[in-house]
Amino acid sequence: MSRLVTSLSALVLASTSLVAPRVADADSCSAARVMVILDKSSSMQTGTINGATKWSIAVDGIGQVLTAYEQKAEFGLMTFPKPNMCSPGGLDVSPAMGNRSAILGALATPPPEGGSYTPMAETLEVAAAEPTLTSASGAKHVVLITDGWQYCVPYDATTRFDGVAAAAALQAQGVTVWVVGFGSEVDTAALNQMAVAAGTAKAGCNPQSTDPAAPGNCYFQADNATELLTALNTIAGSISAEQCDGVDNDCNGQVDDGLVRSCEGACGVGSETCSGGSWGACNTPASTTEVCDGVDNDCDGNVDEPGPGVCDPGEVCSNGTCQPPNGGDDGDGDGGATHAGCACDAGAGPDAAALLPFAMLGAVILRRRRR
Secondary structure, eight states, rough: HHHHHHHHHHHHHHHHHHHHHHEETTTTTOOOOEEEEEEEEHHHHHHHETTTHHHHHHHHHHHHHHHHHTEEEEEEEEEEESSSTOOOEEEEEEEEOOOOOHHHEEEEHHHOSSOOOHHHHHHHHHHOHHHHHHHOOOOEEEEESSSSOOOOOSHHHHHHHHHHHHHHHHHHTEEEEEEEEESSSSSSSHHHHHHHTOOOOOOTTTTTTOOOOOOOOOEEEEEEHHHHHHHHHHHHHHHHHOOSSSSSSTTEEEESSTTTEEEEEEEEEEEEEEEEEOOOOOOOOOOOOOOSSSSSSSSSSSSSOTTTTTSOOTTTTTTTTTEGGGGGSSSSSTTTOOTTOOSTTTOSSSSSHHHHHHHHHHHHHHHHHHH
């Protein structure tokens, strides 16, 4: 009895290890590194949405996202211009885990109400050379939040799309740029092109759109606090999501946990689960020998097709059941039922004994006519 219990215990432990995510080693967490680049131009302070400044809405949204994700990714902060006017942005907080307090502290002072402009492209170029971002061995990201155009005084129209080249350069360095336009005064044409160059354009978007209110823009357009928070949560969730790579990407102490995706095989749609950095087999039903049951057992697209073993010899498959040829019907409309007292062969027609009196009567009538 003790041997049986020991064997069963070992079997349970073995089966559990097949489905439970592997616990990560202390040094196996590979969090993404994220640089938030926030527009600190004067319009962020003078512009309002529903009575609140765009700056206060942005700071509050960043704080809420960091509450949820500061232990899942390394967040840092850059603002622009820095220190003022049209100087390129610079580093405020180096990326690290648990950085919410440091980042919100750096954002405590709002922009001036005048005199600070929007050197987006130049700031992205600074980010491309920022060692605290580019030195990461894992995934690297920039989240750009802006409420305006590429703009300095005097305005130079030839610089309007400089941010596109800057985003493409970061992408070439392995840094993914996410573009968030905040408010109705953004340069939709430039932001769309930046998202495309960065490889973060939304599926099916219209890169030629120039209207921030258009539904098909390639970047994340946010026109109020709720939409901004939704955009930032979507980006942060994507950045920190667990990957099927044998690494604890979201730093929750488990590797490849909760990773299931749909798959399709010859026998239909199923799912496959990640374990040890690889996707397992698709759990669609297995192909079997075709039988007469109204199901495509061998998954060839045909149901109950004729073949060896589908039915017994002499039978045919019809409507999922094996039946005699013609369904066993003897032609008299009774489905082949046998009648008591029938002296004729099955299928030979009406009962001859029952028809004998009619035959005799016909013979008498025929003799009388001949006379």
